[in-house]
Amino acid sequence: MDRKRKENVRNSFWRNTVQKFMKHRVAMFSLVFLTVEILAVVLLPLLMDLDPYTTNVGCFSMAPDDRFLLGTDDVGRDVFSRLVYGGRVSILVGFVSALLSAVIGIPLGLLAGYYGGIIRMTIMRLVDIFMSFPAMIIQLVLVTVLGASATSVMLVIGLLGWTGFARLTYSKVISVKEQEYVEAARASGATNFRQMFQYILPNSLAPLFVQFSFSVASAILQESGLSFLGLGVPVPTASWGNMIYSAQSLSTLVYRPWMWVPAGMILVATVLSINFIGDGLRDALDPKMKI
Amino acid sequence: MNDSNALLAVQNVKKYFKGTKGCYVKAVDDVSFSVTKGETLGLVGESGCGKSTLGRTVLNLVNATEGGVIYEGRDILKLPQREMRMLRKKLQMVFQNPYSSLNPRMTVLEAVRAPLDIFGIGTKEERFERSRDILRYVGLDEYQMYRYPHEFSGGQRQRIVIARAIISEPDFVVCDEPVSALDVSVRAQVLNLMQDIQKERGVAYLFISHDLSVVKHISDRIAVMYLGKIVEISPKEALYDRPGHPYTQALLSAIPIPDTDIVRERIILKGDLPSPMDPPAGCRFHTRCRFATEECRMKEPEMRFDESGHGVACHRWKE
Amino acid sequence: MKDNVLLQVSHLRTQFETKEGIIPAVDDISFTVERGQVLGIVGESGSGKSVTSMSILKLIEKYNGRILAGSSVKLEGRELLGLSEAEMCNIRGREIAMIFQDPMTSLNPVFTIERQMVETIVRHKKIGRKAARSAAVEWLAKVGIPEPEKRIREYPHQLSGGMRQRVIIAIALSCDPKLLIADEPTTALDVTIQAQILDLLRKLKDEVNAAIILITHDMGVVADMADHILVMYAGRALEYGTKQQIFKNPRHPYTKGLLASIPRMDRMEERLFSIEGNVPNLLKPVEGCVFRERCGYAREECGGCQPELLSLSDESRVSCLLYEKEAKESAHE
Numbered sequence: 001m002d003r004k005r006k007e008n009v010r011n012s013f014w015r016n017t018v019q020k021f022m023k024h025r026v027a028m029f030s031l032v033f034l035t036v037e038i039l040a041v042v043l044l045p046l047l048m049d050l051d052p053y054t055t056n057v058g059c060f061s062m063a064p065d066d067r068f069l070l071g072t073d074d075v076g077r078d079v080f081s082r083l084v085y086g087g088r089v090s091i092l093v094g095f096v097s098a099l100l101s102a103v104i105g106i107p108l109g110l111l112a113g114y115y116g117g118i119i120r121m122t123i124m125r126l127v128d129i130f131m132s133f134p135a136m137i138i139q140l141v142l143v144t145v146l147g148a149s150a151t152s153v154m155l156v157i158g159l160l161g162w163t164g165f166a167r168l169t170y171s172k173v174i175s176v177k178e179q180e181y182v183e184a185a186r187a188s189g190a191t192n193f194r195q196m197f198q199y200i201l202p203n204s205l206a207p208l209f210v211q212f213s214f215s216v217a218s219a220i221l222q223e224s225g226l227s228f229l230g231l232g233v234p235v236p237t238a239s240w241g242n243m244i245y246s247a248q249s250l251s252t253l254v255y256r257p258w259m260w261v262p263a264g265m266i267l268v269a270t271v272l273s274i275n276f277i278g279d280g281l282r283d284a285l286d287p288k289m290k291i
Numbered sequence: 292m293n294d295s296n297a298l299l300a301v302q303n304v305k306k307y308f309k310g311t312k313g314c315y316v317k318a319v320d321d322v323s324f325s326v327t328k329g330e331t332l333g334l335v336g337e338s339g340c341g342k343s344t345l346g347r348t349v350l351n352l353v354n355a356t357e358g359g360v361i362y363e364g365r366d367i368l369k370l371p372q373r374e375m376r377m378l379r380k381k382l383q384m385v386f387q388n389p390y391s392s393l394n395p396r397m398t399v400l401e402a403v404r405a406p407l408d409i410f411g412i413g414t415k416e417e418r419f420e421r422s423r424d425i426l427r428y429v430g431l432d433e434y435q436m437y438r439y440p441h442e443f444s445g446g447q448r449q450r451i452v453i454a455r456a457i458i459s460e461p462d463f464v465v466c467d468e469p470v471s472a473l474d475v476s477v478r479a480q481v482l483n484l485m486q487d488i489q490k491e492r493g494v495a496y497l498f499i500s501h502d503l504s505v506v507k508h509i510s511d512r513i514a515v516m517y518l519g520k521i522v523e524i525s526p527k528e529a530l531y532d533r534p535g536h537p538y539t540q541a542l543l544s545a546i547p548i549p550d551t552d553i554v555r556e557r558i559i560l561k562g563d564l565p566s567p568m569d570p571p572a573g574c575r576f577h578t579r580c581r582f583a584t585e586e587c588r589m590k591e592p593e594m595r596f597d598e599s600g601h602g603v604a605c606h607r608w609k610e
Numbered sequence: 611m612k613d614n615v616l617l618q619v620s621h622l623r624t625q626f627e628t629k630e631g632i633i634p635a636v637d638d639i640s641f642t643v644e645r646g647q648v649l650g651i652v653g654e655s656g657s658g659k660s661v662t663s664m665s666i667l668k669l670i671e672k673y674n675g676r677i678l679a680g681s682s683v684k685l686e687g688r689e690l691l692g693l694s695e696a697e698m699c700n701i702r703g704r705e706i707a708m709i710f711q712d713p714m715t716s717l718n719p720v721f722t723i724e725r726q727m728v729e730t731i732v733r734h735k736k737i738g739r740k741a742a743r744s745a746a747v748e749w750l751a752k753v754g755i756p757e758p759e760k761r762i763r764e765y766p767h768q769l770s771g772g773m774r775q776r777v778i779i780a781i782a783l784s785c786d787p788k789l790l791i792a793d794e795p796t797t798a799l800d801v802t803i804q805a806q807i808l809d810l811l812r813k814l815k816d817e818v819n820a821a822i823i824l825i826t827h828d829m830g831v832v833a834d835m836a837d838h839i840l841v842m843y844a845g846r847a848l849e850y851g852t853k854q855q856i857f858k859n860p861r862h863p864y865t866k867g868l869l870a871s872i873p874r875m876d877r878m879e880e881r882l883f884s885i886e887g888n889v890p891n892l893l894k895p896v897e898g899c900v901f902r903e904r905c906g907y908a909r910e911e912c913g914g915c916q917p918e919l920l921s922l923s924d925e926s927r928v929s930c931l932l933y934e935k936e937a938k939e940s941a942h943e
Binding site for chain 3: 528551552
C-alpha cells in the first residue's frame, strides 16, 4: 500500500509538471523575477513612504540623487514611486485582459473547431469581422464611451484580443479532433463535452500558453499606447506606458533618460519573462518531454 | 443469412462519401451480415475496399447513408444520440494504431478507467479496482498504471487499448487492424490475449484486417470485401479449403507462406484496384478476373448461399 | 567460391547519437553476398536491418549516425567505407541500387517519370538523352507498366502504389547495378500487388544477374525469394543459414519462436506460440545475449556477452551458447 501511494504521488501529473518546469532554468528564473516584481509592486507602497502624485515644486526633471532614487519627472514627481505604482496598473491590466481574451476566445475556438458547420461559420466569420477592424480605433471609441479608467482599459483590450485565441484554438482543435484517441473516446461513449474538455483541449493547450504570454505582453503595450493618447489609465495615475511615453520629447529622450529608461527596462524584462514562463509551461505540460 | 440468434445484424448498409465533382465514393455499398454471440467474424480486404469504414459505420461512428444495424431488437443507426451513447458501453472498438489511439495526456489508469467514468459505473474505489484488475489481466503491473502511453511499447499499448475496450464488458468489439502495427514477435501475444478474452467473456469480435493469415487464425467466419462489397462470406474452413470467389482465390494464393516445401500455383492478379469513385459496372471484380464472361460485365452478381452457410457473390460459382 | 563474392560486410558497427544517449543500432554484423544470390535480412522494427543497408551505402551521416572503426564493407574487394562522398555518389545507383519501402517518398513529386529516369540513366551510364529515354521506356515495359510511352510522361501521383513501386524498380535496375538492396519493397502494398511485385523481382533477378539484399519483417516474403537468410535482433545477427535450413531446422531460440508465432495459412492451430516480453530498448546497454530476457533456454552463462557466430557448417552460423558443443564437433571434422 505504501509503495503504491508513493508511486502514485511520484507520477502524478502536476507534480511531474512542476518538476519539469523547475528544470527549465530560464523559465524558472523568469518566474522568480516575476514573483519578486509582483511582490515589490504590491508590498513596497506599504513598507516605504512612496508618493507618486505630489509634484515637488522646484525639483522638476531632477537627475537621481539621495532624495529621489530615480530622479523626478518633468512635473517634479518621484520616478521610483511612479514606477512601483505604475507596475501595479500595468501588470494588472496585462493579466486581466489576457485572461479575459482567453476566457472568451478558447471556448469559442473549441466550439468552432469541434462542431464545424454553421457554428464554425458563425464564430469564424465573427473573428474575421473583429480582426478586420482597426483595433486601436475601436479601443479609442469604446474607452471614450466607457470613460477612461483602468477597468475600461482592461475590458476594451480583453474584449478585442480574443480573436487570436479563437483562431489558434480553432486551428489546433481541427487537427487534434482527427486523432484516433478522440474517435476512441467517442467509441467509448464519451459525451461531446467530455471529448472537448478531456481529450481535445488538453492536447491543444501548448500553443495557447505561448499565445497567453504574448497576450499579456501585448496588453501591457496596448495600455501604454492608450495612455499615451490620453485614453488609457488617466493621469495622474502612473503606468509604465505613460512613463515611457514621456520620452516623446526629444530632450527627455536624449538628456533625461532616468524618466523613461527604468520603465522601459522593467517593461521589457516583464514581457520577456512572461514569454519564457509560457515556453516553460508548454514544455512542462508535454508528458513526452523528459525531465 | 438472417438467423434469429444473431447478436448484431447489419442490413444493407451503404456509406457514400461525397467526392469531387459531385461523384460519390461508394466506400460501403449494400453490405449485410450478422454476428452471433461470442464469435469472431473476420473481415478481410485490401486497402481502400471500405473495411474500416464498414467497421465504423456498424458502430455508428460515421453516419450510414442507408441501411440498418439491429442490436437488441433496435436499429442503432436510427437511435437518438443520447441512447446511442449509452449503448456504446456494449459496443466497443480497438484501433489499428496503438500510438495514436491513446490520449497522450492521460495516464494508463485514466485511459482504461475512462469508459467507467463516462457511464458512471461503480464508486471511485470500485472503478480503480476494476481498472487495476483489468490492467493486470492484460499483463501490466500495478506500478505502471500511473505512467503515460508514450512510455510503453507498441504491444503494451495495444494491450492497454484492449483493456479499455473490454472494461465496460461489451458484447461486441470492432477490432480495426489491431495487430498490423505490431512486431511479429509481439503480434502473437496480442492475438492470444484477444482469444483468451473471448473465451472467458464471450465477447464477439468483428476483426478487420488485410492479413489473411491473421484473420484465418482468429476468426470463426470470414467475410471478404472488394470495392465496398462483400464478395464472399463463409465459415473459415470452407473459405480456405474451397474459396468460391475468384478474388478470394487470388488473395489466398498471394500470401507468401513461411515455409520452403510448399509450392503453390500462384494466381497473379492483373492490374490495379479500380477507383471506388467509378467502380466497374456489373461484377466489380470483372476487370481483374480470370473467369469473367459477358454476363459478369453486365449484371451484378447476387450473394448466393449453399447449405453450409457459405455465401459467394459470383455468377460462375460452382461451375 | 571466393571470387564469386560480390559484397563482404565484416564487423559492421553503426551507432546513432541521440539526445537520450547512444544507440548501437548495428553491432558487429558480418555477412557476404554472392553474385546472383538473394540474401534475406529479417528482423523486427529496431533490429537494425535497415541501418545495415544504409550503412553499406554510407547514407547514415545525415541521421547523426556513425560507422565505427574496424567495420568493413567491400564491394568486389574494394573497401567502400573509406571512399569520399563524391566517390560514393558514383557507387550509389550505379553499382548498388536501392528500393525503399514507400514508393511515394522515393519519387520526386514535381518531376515526370521521364525526367527522373532519364536523368539517372544519363548520369550513371554516360549516354545521350535520346538513348536514355528509349532505355527508360524499355525498362518500364519490362517491369510490366502498360503503355510505357504514355505513362513515362506522367507524374508520380498519377500512378497507383504498385505502379510506383514498379517505376522505382525500373529506375533501380536501369543502370545495371551489381547489387540491389530492397528495403521492405512490398510492405506498403496490398497482398495481391505484393504478389505481382515479388513475381517481377524474381523474373528480373535472373535476367539482370544482380545480387539482391532483401530486407523485410515478413518471413513469408523471404521464404519466397531468398537463398540465404540473416536473422537480426536488436542490432545483432543471431542466425545465418540457407533458406531451407532456417525454415526446416531453425537453431536460434529467437528464430524458432518467430517462426512458431506466425499464424500459418497452411495449418490450423488453436493457439499461437508467443515470445514473451518486448524488444529491448537499445538505449540501455544489454548485458550478455540480446535475446536473453525473452529466451526460454537462457542460462547463467548467457549473461556474459553476445556469443560469437558459431559455425555449424559451411553455410550455417548461430549466435547461441546452446550450440557450442556442436560447433566444436563440426570444427573437428
